[in-house]
Amino acid sequence: MNAFSYARPRALAEALRMLRNGAIALAGGTDLVGLMKDGLARPASLVDLTGIEGLRGWSHGKGRGLRIGALTPLVELETSDALAKTMPILRESLRDAATVQLRTMGTVGGNLLQRNRCWYFRDEGTVCWLKGGSRCFAIDGENRYHAIIGAQECVIVSPSDLVPALLAYDAEIALTSSRGTRQMKLADLFVAPHGRERREHALRPGELITEVRVPEAALARRGTYLKAMDRKAWSFALVSVAAAAKIERGVARDVRLIMGGVAPVPWRVSAAEKALEGTTLDDAACADAADRVLAGATPLRDNGYKVTLARELVRRALRSLVA
Amino acid sequence: MLRGPGETDIALTVNGASVTVRAAPRRTLLDTLRETLALTGTKKVCDEGTCGACTILVDGRPVYSCMTLAVACEGKAVETIEGISKDGELHPVQRAFIDADAFQCGFCTPGQIMSIVALLRENAAPTEDDVRRAVAGNLCRCGAYPNIVKAGVSAGKRKS
Numbered sequence: 001m002n003a004f005s006y007a008r009p010r011a012l013a014e015a016l017r018m019l020r021n022g023a024i025a026l027a028g029g030t031d032l033v034g035l036m037k038d039g040l041a042r043p044a045s046l047v048d049l050t051g052i053e054g055l056r057g058w059s060h061g062k063g064r065g066l067r068i069g070a071l072t073p074l075v076e077l078e079t080s081d082a083l084a085k086t087m088p089i090l091r092e093s094l095r096d097a098a099t100v101q102l103r104t105m106g107t108v109g110g111n112l113l114q115r116n117r118c119w120y121f122r123d124e125g126t127v128c129w130l131k132g133g134s135r136c137f138a139i140d141g142e143n144r145y146h147a148i149i150g151a152q153e154c155v156i157v158s159p160s161d162l163v164p165a166l167l168a169y170d171a172e173i174a175l176t177s178s179r180g181t182r183q184m185k186l187a188d189l190f191v192a193p194h195g196r197e198r199r200e201h202a203l204r205p206g207e208l209i210t211e212v213r214v215p216e217a218a219l220a221r222r223g224t225y226l227k228a229m230d231r232k233a234w235s236f237a238l239v240s241v242a243a244a245a246k247i248e249r250g251v252a253r254d255v256r257l258i259m260g261g262v263a264p265v266p267w268r269v270s271a272a273e274k275a276l277e278g279t280t281l282d283d284a285a286c287a288d289a290a291d292r293v294l295a296g297a298t299p300l301r302d303n304g305y306k307v308t309l310a311r312e313l314v315r316r317a318l319r320s321l322v323a
Numbered sequence: 324m325l326r327g328p329g330e331t332d333i334a335l336t337v338n339g340a341s342v343t344v345r346a347a348p349r350r351t352l353l354d355t356l357r358e359t360l361a362l363t364g365t366k367k368v369c370d371e372g373t374c375g376a377c378t379i380l381v382d383g384r385p386v387y388s389c390m391t392l393a394v395a396c397e398g399k400a401v402e403t404i405e406g407i408s409k410d411g412e413l414h415p416v417q418r419a420f421i422d423a424d425a426f427q428c429g430f431c432t433p434g435q436i437m438s439i440v441a442l443l444r445e446n447a448a449p450t451e452d453d454v455r456r457a458v459a460g461n462l463c464r465c466g467a468y469p470n471i472v473k474a475g476v477s478a479g480k481r482k483s
Contacts, residue, residue, distance in 0.1 A: 003328035006348035006394050026395070033351075033390045034371055045325070046348070048395055075384075079445075099460025100438065101375065104384045105391070233459035 001036045008048035012055070012210075016178040018047040020206040025049055027071060028105040030098070031114045039124040040115075040131075050107075055210055060086050066214040070109030070173075074162070078103060087214065089223035089242065093165035096227055099234050109209040112163060112173070112189060113201055116156035116264075117236055118146065130154045130198050144302040145238070148310075149294065150263030152194040158266045163190075164242035164258040165225050167266055169218040174211040177204065186212065192264040200264070221246050221254060224320045226313050228261075237261040239309045243317035245276070250322060252281050257293060257318070262310055269293045281322045286315040326394060335396045337362070338406025346393045353377045353388035356403060364404035364433045375461030378434035379403050385441040387460075404433035407440060416440050419478035420471075427465035435461045439475045448479045 007023075009015050019025060024043035026032055027050060035041035049055065055071035058080075066087060068077065077083055078094040097103060097111075115121075120128045120137040127133035138146045138155050146155040163186070171186040189209075191202050203209070223244035229235035240260035245252040255276040259267040272292035279285040290311040297307055327348035334343045337360060344359050353370070356362045356379070365388060366376040372390040379388045380402040407414040416439050419425070426432045435458055442449055442457035449457070454475030455468075463471065 001349045003347060003349055005325050005327040006392070007325045008395065008397070026392075029390055029392065029395070030372060030387075033392065036349075037371060050395070095456075099375070100441075100457055101378055101385050101387050101460045102372065105386050233456075 001033075002039075002042045004043050005045040006048065007045070008051040010051050010053060012052050012176070012208075013178075015047050015049055015052055016176065016206065016208065018045065019208065020178045021045075023047040025208060027107040027110040028073065028102075030102050030106045031110060035115065038122060040122070049109075049208070058083060063216055065216040066219060068108055068212040068214075070107065070209045070211055072108050074103040074106045074108065074111060075100070077108070087169065087219060087223075089165045089168065089225050089244065090162070092223075093161045093225040093227075093242065096229070096233070097161040108162070108212055111160055112186070112209060112212075113203065114159060116200060117159050118156045121156065128154075130156065130193055132198065139300065142302065143300040145236075145261075146300055146303055147263050148299045148303055148306045149297040150192055150265065150267055152192060152264075154193040154198075154264065155300065156193070156200070156264050157261050158190065158263060159236050160260060160266075161225070161227060161237060161240060163266050164240055164260045165223070166212060166214070167258045167268065168223050168225075168242040168244035168256040169214045169221065170256070172213045172215075173209050174213065175203070175207050176210050177207040179206075181210075183213075187266070187268070190265040218244075218254075221256070222321050223256075224317050226317045226320075228309050228313060239306050239313055241310070241313045241317040243314075243321060245281070245321050247322060250280050251278055252276055252321065253278070257289060257314065259293065259310060259314075262294075262297075262306060267293070269295070276318070281318045283315065283319075286318045287311075289318065290314040331394065333394055333397050335393075335398065336400040338402055344393065348392060348394045350393050351389055352379070352381075352391040352393045352396055352401070355393040356388060356401070362403050362405050366430055366433060368430070373462075374431075374434075375438070375458075376431050376434045378437045378461060380437060380441055383441070383444060385438050385460075402437075402440075404437060407436070414440065415481045416443065416474070416478040419474040419481060423470045423474035423477060425467055425470040425474035426463075427467050431461055431463045431465075435463065435471055439478060442475065443479055446479075449475060451476055 023045040055069045058068040129136040221244040227240040245255040272289045368376040377388040
């Protein structure tokens, strides 16, 4: 790890001032410290956000929707029985995310901003396309864990378990910087690296995620999160599916279907969701949705299994909404 | 207050005692415990948050000390394997590990025990599944898992 200076301010304004001057934000450190150890991040200074008051915890005001502070440790979302009643998919998605230790350290904001797990990217000595090199080594290399759809110059996959679950409930994020605040759809935070956009997130320099917001209307949906792993614990998703819908007399409305582990961004195809509107999520409708969400998939040498896995996971997730 | 990049004084509590250590901000809590405080019960194996051997408690919660900066623990309470026995008596989880023969080489054991100590504080009577989930972040390359789970369940019964 390179040498750096460090501060843990109590005031948000002080943290924003440091970020404006080029400091890198540290929260739980579960990703950043690893990137620093591997020489993939070399900050001159770190601003530890965990001392800032008011960015931790969650609240649900009727009619105001759910608000989750960006510095809330993942374990707090997982273990709250009250939250499990308000939005059960959060616990479901977090239970098999990483380990107790990492969920204790890791925060909501950090989870949204975690970097990809491609082994060529993570290898310090490999200058892959995403790191400014001329080619993606995974496209012609070892690509068992890589993207089957939606990729351009770089075949990373979106690694988060929490993100598909939040997207199935139309989550938005609040951002702040020394220049002001803005709100955006969580979906717009994610960028499939391409052209000059050699990055995974659309955060602006000096900007901080302060809050995740889930609209009240979405909380009426039923939801489920399914994750396929290489082993039963402590593994990133090979493929994951978050599905949610409002079920009225056995018929699905406001269907959301988001996949992790298959594309550089959380993968969502609105045609697949629209085709499920008003159906009973029967097997034929589920198979049709899987066809639509995976239309145009181009598996690489080692990851064709993901297509089969994804189809079955989509079916199971949708079926469970009406079970 | 901006600290570093050189060494800085860090005040924290380790196993109930107030200590001040000097360390650069880039120093992990794991290296500080082992090398500055000579608390070598906490093991350094992968040093990248993928094995769990360095599990300790910070403010009562289990974390990987290899992925934690010591400077970020200013004012916090750190507990390690060295601090859990009281008055020469083994902690109930340590006793349960011996009784259940829950280790072979023993290298992952301090981390396994700290994970179960943390679990028992939240859940005094864990099921087998609760224990499995609690130690899912602690690898044992000898494969002593069945007895680790037995030890966790019986330590819960012992305590309650």
